[in-house]
Amino acid sequence: MQELKNRIAQLLADGSVQRILGWKKGEMDYDAEPAFFETQASLDDFVYHGFCAANLSKYMIEAAKLPGKTLVCLKPCDSYSFNQLLKEHRVDREKTYIIGVGCSGKLDIDKIRAAGIKGISGISEMENDTLRIETLEGEKSCRRKDVLLERCHVCKGKDHVIFDEQIGSSQDTTDGDRFAAVREIEAMAPEARFAYFQEELGKCIRCNACRNVCPVCNCRKCVFDSTKFDSVQKVNADSFEERMFHIIRAFHVAGRCTDCGECSRVCPQKIPLHLFNRKLIQDINTLYGTYQAGSGLEGKTPLTEYHPEDAEP
Amino acid sequence: MTKSEYAAARIEEISGTNPYRCMKCGKCSASCPTFSEMDIKPHQFVSYVLHDDVEALAASKSLWKCLGCFACVERCPRDVKPGRIIDAARQLVLRQRGNSYLSADEISKMEADLPPQLLVSAFRRW
């Protein structure tokens, strides 16, 4: 992290960039948050560690409107999102300086808590892939790989698909099958599937966190906030979230979703929203050929493309 | 599925060809170096499979006359690959004899005038 910090301080100091988009120390060690840094002094709060899970690419849409260049720190998976945004003309490459930061998987505080570690006052990452956790009950530890975010187990890889320079090393964390959960649900009876999603989506409080965090859910005006579909009528439907919002959201990001996993990470109700996206990605891969959104800038997305011999619905 | 339908389906499976694609141009027979030795000609292989008459194909002399040179496979404009069909038929016969490939011991039991190229190809495949 020190190397990264030195480098961004230098780029800010010599005027190469006007501001840094990175992560800022939170109240606790595990709640780092995205932030813009414009002064050297503010960089004191800059951090990069296992809890810097937030995908910063979406903030670059706003950064593109600010004067001057913005330096953004992108993890390998974030770089796919940035690429996708670039493809959709939503960010300005000219006004962006990308440091591809290394990643050894991001950590899930809920998994740590679920492991019975409570009253956490501090967490530090150790060399030997363990975490040292200070708690009210004294010092505890756990293995990194046991508390990784779900998405890190099915990581797309640790290569940045777009960057100006790279800093920091990465460690492969892939040890799971990305579509295993999707297949599990597919194997269930329709009634059971319906019950499962009814239960999960029933928790939705329509806080819009998923929509706000999703890099490709970047419409200036969401259809669910516009008058164009007469769909701004949450009140007169009894379970609008289950029946409309999440289906349409998944559909709108189909072929564009890079599977960054932010939707599920930020959901306060812990709804496994990424399952919808994964399901669609799996379908696209099997029906239209393997496609990874954000891997390149050329070509059309699967839903704006066709083949005369495509499968029938 | 009758026995002969089953055999025809197996041929299609083993050979990986689709006999329905044949446009009956005959380029296979025109290419075949052992055409004159064969009782069922290469272009006819396809129709035997299409008409589920694998038994006749399996009993034919052609089965053991095909050199496996694959000239017909190379030149077939419709990607039907008659050479693979006869190869598959040969394979079916070999499997019925209890083997999935030809073993060296069996050579002495075979017809004396088998072309050596065929033997090589029978060792080679599967």
Add this chain to the structure above:
Amino acid sequence: MQIDHKEEFRPKIVAFCCNWCSYAGADLAGSSRLSYPADVKIIRVPCSCRVNPMFLLRAFERGADGVILCGCHPGDCHYSTGNYYTRRRMTLLFSLLEFIGVERERVRVEWVSAAEGAKLSETMNDFVKTVGALGRNIRLGDLRCRN
């Protein structure tokens, strides 16, 4: 809540037909007096690719029991490529609906040319029968939108 599953159940079916092939096919079914149940109501759209998934979900939300989309046969689209997009969109949408446990049979895409009045009638008959057998749409509907 009491859901009526008796014989009297008549499904509500919304059909989207493209102007150039399927709507003309429906007209042909009419002029050939090839009947299909009155439960089917057709909405005319310029092309099947005009049909937004929002429309389908809206129909279900408002109490439709089945939604069918008809367009020109692939390759015959009046706009040359519209139905190809429809095909991909609906393939994914239907798959997603099935994934969350909605009955797959409630949605259908059928290619009907202007000459296929008989096919349109058969398709509608079959679809009404299929959806009728499924009963009321509960999984996607909003009960308060029921009259």
Add this chain to the structure above:
Amino acid sequence: MQRIGVFVCHCGSNIAATVDVKQLAAYVKSEPGVVYANDYPYMCSEAGQAMIAEAIQKERLSGVVVCSCSPRMHEATFRKCAAGAGLNPYMVEIANIREQCSWIHKDMETATQKALVLARAAIAKVNLGTPLQEGESPVTKRALVIGGGIAGIQTALDIAEAGYEVDIVERTPSIGGRMAQLDKTFPTLDCSACILTPKMVDAAAHEKITLYTYSEVEKVSGFVGDFTVDIRKKARSVDADKCTGCGACQEKCPSKKAPDAFNRGLKKRSAIYTPFAQAIPNVPVIDRKTCIHFQTGKCGLCAKVCQAQAIDYTQEDEIITRKYGAIVAATGFDMIRLDRYDEYAYSQSPDVITSLELERLMNAAGPTGGHLERLSDHRQPKEIVFIQCVGSRCADDRGKSYCSKICCMYTAKHAMLIREKYPGTKVTVFYIDVRTPGKNFDEFYRRAVEEYHVDYIKGQVGKVAPQPDGRLLVQGVDLLDARQLQIEADLVVLAAAIEPSEGVRPLAGMLTAGIDTNDFLTEAHPKLRPVESATAGIFLSGVCQGPKDIPETVSQAGAAAVKVIGLLAKDRLRTNPCTAMPDVLACNGCSACANVCPYGAITYEEKEVAAPGVRETRRVAVVNSALCQGCGACTVACPSGAMDLQGFSNRQIIAEVDAICR
């Protein structure tokens, strides 16, 4: 709130026998927005229309719903009627209660109920409707024809004869195309040059036609009626105004090493050349790659011998920018390369030739002066084998999947001509099928067999092996006799597949015209619009659309010309107002809509967007309503719903859905 009038038609008893029309008219009165409802036996009659017109004016109607037959039948009628009464025609909707109700239902109550629902949906749609104005766009009364073969020449002549200016852009130094290379034409055996050359002269002499030879289309922008095209006129190095076409320069040119493309490489040509004697224009070009002057700075012989002082080594490419109302693609074809058909020994022996090469060998103006001979030893061949379908009808990646269509007939022609001129020659044709669907075509083929005794063998050739003595051993099969044949031939002629000319794909991109996997340009409708591209204002002529022979090409050329004339005859184009319309405030500028637009109607502009709290310049979609055909693909591709379709708006369709589900 709209003021809607509903008009229920009895259609005699067609509707009234099954739908209670009186009740329907009474029911709809309680629908929102409806201020008037009535019924009449025949709404489409003069009296019915008068009733609608009167109600529009008396009741100050802002919208009309007619419950009648299919809109495909009378929508236009009622819209015209409304327009006559001062109502915007796009505020008229039809509820189809005949084809989709009374004709398919028997029970009156059921049918009446359904009719009511259909009427409600139409009323709901009109309630959210907006008056639409048909747009207008100007028409530049000039056409561009790309390609100067028989297709392009015929199209240009037909357009010019109707009085419109036409430009022909031809890539090579002369117009004429493939037909100029042919010897005789089937099934009449008249000399190709004799029927083509007069047309070439007509085209050159026509006051309405401008030829741009040795030129290529470089850029196309605009849309139907108003295209702007950049044409690159390549440097000829010869001043066309001064050149007298005497030919002295070609005679004296010391560099005679370049393969003569017009003679399919069977001959060499000079560096300064006209492709053939009857070339139009009869002005040579200098091929700078083989010209000694351009390569070494020396020579300059042509300039010395030119009495007209027409040679201009300093000439440069010129870009001509012109406006056109319509563009016709007539880019033609070429033969496929045969280097992947090694079994036929095409690249091993000079005596294995393609049919087009044979045309040159038999042509009096060809490399042998029309004497048929082997290129290897100049002997006259005694035994000739023709092989059909070389590279046509192939499922593999060596050839083409389609039938090239012309080969069966020209092979019959060749076989016949050879037997006529050299009766001692044995001619064998290996065929898979003989396809002769055309006027007098089968008779022609039968003549080859019955009168000229050409030996047609059902079967294919597996291998052609050049022998040490220079002959060619042809191993083929006769499928009907189940015999393998070995023929010692002197000459083997391959009926190679034809393919669209090189460079069609980038051209299609410029024209935004559809193109298939074989690089043939796609027609707007395979049955009903065979000479139009799906892109308005772009038309197709000749083989660029699919394999065809000369008579077919000429008919299609004429058809394309008629379409062009029909377009150019208009002063302004009426544009369909039911087009896509982006809301710049909601547009993300993401390109999804443009990606699915089949007409290239959507572009992006940096536009200043002003709304409460927003004032910025950003990338937004712009729809060219002259190009948009109103399919609506973009409206669904747009995730924010910024793109909507006028006349079928999101809210209108949702209102219809709601009305039906109510």
